[in-house]
Amino acid sequence: MITVALTKGRLFKDFIKYMEENNLNDYIGALTGETRSLYTVVDNVKFIFAKGPDVPTYVESGVADIGIVGSDIITEDEFNILNVSQLPFGDCHFSVAALPGQESFNTIATKYTNVAFEHFKNKKKDVSLVHLNGSVELAPLLGLSDAIVDIVQTGGTLQDNGLIEYEKIMEIHARLIANKRTFYTKEDEIYEFLQEIGVV
Numbered sequence: 122m123i124t125v126a127l128t129k130g131r132l133f134k135d136f137i138k139y140m141e142e143n144n145l146n147d148y149i150g151a152l153t154g155e156t157r158s159l160y161t162v163v164d165n166v167k168f169i170f171a172k173g174p175d176v177p178t179y180v181e182s183g184v185a186d187i188g189i190v191g192s193d194i195i196t197e198d199e200f201n202i203l204n205v206s207q208l209p210f211g212d213c214h215f216s217v218a219a220l221p222g223q224e225s226f227n228t229i230a231t232k233y234t235n236v237a238f239e240h241f242k243n244k245k246k247d248v249s250l251v252h253l254n255g256s257v258e259l260a261p262l263l264g265l266s267d268a269i270v271d272i273v274q275t276g277g278t279l280q281d282n283g284l285i286e287y288e289k290i291m292e293i294h295a296r297l298i299a300n301k302r303t304f305y306t307k308e309d310e311i312y313e314f315l316q317e318i319g320v321v
């Protein structure tokens with residue numbers, strides 16, 4: 122038996138869409154049922170459904186053998202895991218955004234304080250960071266910050282709130298991560314699963 126930690130929310134929807142588009146039908150039925158259960162077992166694979174930042178925690182501990190997580194999560198925080206490979210879904214990017222005509226970028230609101238800190242440090246720019254847990258676009262509208270560092274996918278949220286992108290910081294993709302020990306001790310089962318989902 123192997124345990125696979127899946128990120129709930131958008132990344133899960135992208136994963137299902139990717140499998141549907143590629144006719145990888147082994148797991149779709151079991152994963153898309155109407156239930157609030159947070160795990161399901163299909164043959165030799167147990168899937169658990171977790172919030173993004175918790176997926177590497179499960180994998181690091183060995184409770185899960187492999188995981189699917191956004192690169193945003195493992196860029197923001199360090200985990201003792203194998204960062205195995207990029208997956209062909211979950212594409213978006215980190216950007217700096219603000220109101221049009223904004224001239225100073227001294228205060229930055231973000232969920233991703235480490236990403237923002239590194240970005241402005243590399244530019245040799247000293248900024249104050251304001252940590253928020255969501256709806257980050259509100260901050261420049263209300264004067265809490267000059268700008269934000271946030272994930273942009275369609276650009277719809279920025280547009281609907283009258284903000285524009287000033288700088289793209291980095292691309293984000295779904296990543297396959299693995300436990301440093303069980304990736305080798307359960308190599309055959311993991312390889313078989315990765316074949317079934319078309320990533321090897």
Ligand SMILES: Nc1ncnc2c1ncn2[C@@H]1O[C@H](COP(=O)(O)OP(=O)(O)OP(=O)(O)O)[C@@H](O)[C@H]1O
Pocket residue numbers: 128129130131132173190191192193194211212213255272273274275293294295
């Ligand atoms: N538009 C987007 N906004 C945020 N994350 C996105 C977006 N598009 C793809 N992703 C990817 O999906 C992952 C999970 O995103 P999701 O929005 O479901 O979680 P979240 O915003 O952390 O959760 P919640 O909204 O419940 O706090 C992210 O870690 C990221 O890699």
Ligand SMILES: O=P(O)(O)OC[C@H]1O[C@H](OP(=O)(O)OP(=O)(O)O)[C@H](O)[C@@H]1O
Pocket residue numbers: 254255256257258271272273274275276277278279
């Ligand atoms: O470019 P878009 O396609 O509009 O996507 C980007 C938006 O989606 C995410 O927010 P989310 O909906 O997860 O809500 P949150 O602000 O509460 O995190 C992200 O933080 C942006 O606000």
